[in-house]
């Protein structure tokens with residue numbers, strides 16, 4: 001099995017939106033331009049994606065990570081996160097952050113790869129209500 005991770009490009013657009021139902025279309029071009037997204041391919045087949053932004057304009061914050069159904073628990077999520085963390089470290093950042101809802105399975109994944117809970121976010125605003133969002137961080 002060969003695994004390759006590349007910064008997202010325009011050529012990934014169609015695949016990207018098969019997994020990411022949240023990103024606003026115009027924001028995709030920005031992720032490409034700013035190299036703030038990655039695609040993992042397994043044996044040449046795109047399989048997982050990660051995008052991030054900067055919390056406080058200074059801390060890398062993973063805003064979306066998704067491994068295709070049927071390809072989970074094979075280490076791809078971990079590989080993608082580790083690739084991103086190395087990339088962030090090489091750019092001079094010392095902390096990586098992310099978040100996930102308290103009713104989602106992903107929290108177990110993040111803790112397994114070294115993230116620690118460091119806060120909670122609640123949005124008691126009409127139209128924005130959701131289960132508590134757990135905030136996690138990891139020194140890199």
Ligand SMILES: CC(C)(COP(=O)(O)OP(=O)(O)OC[C@H]1O[C@@H](n2cnc3c(N)ncnc32)[C@H](O)[C@@H]1OP(=O)(O)O)[C@@H](O)C(=O)NCCC(=O)NCCS
Pocket residue numbers: 063064065066067068071072073074075076077078079099100104105106108109110112113
């Ligand atoms: C969460 C997600 C990204 C994990 O990716 P993955 O490739 O399946 O995870 P990995 O195989 O790298 O798992 C690494 C370790 O994390 C832990 N882990 C992963 N998924 C887990 C789960 N559902 N429950 C408990 N632990 C889990 C395990 O310890 C695992 O190691 P192991 O398989 O040797 O036991 C993937 O399941 C996914 O895309 N889920 C749907 C979307 C989502 O929730 N995204 C994150 C929030 S934006």
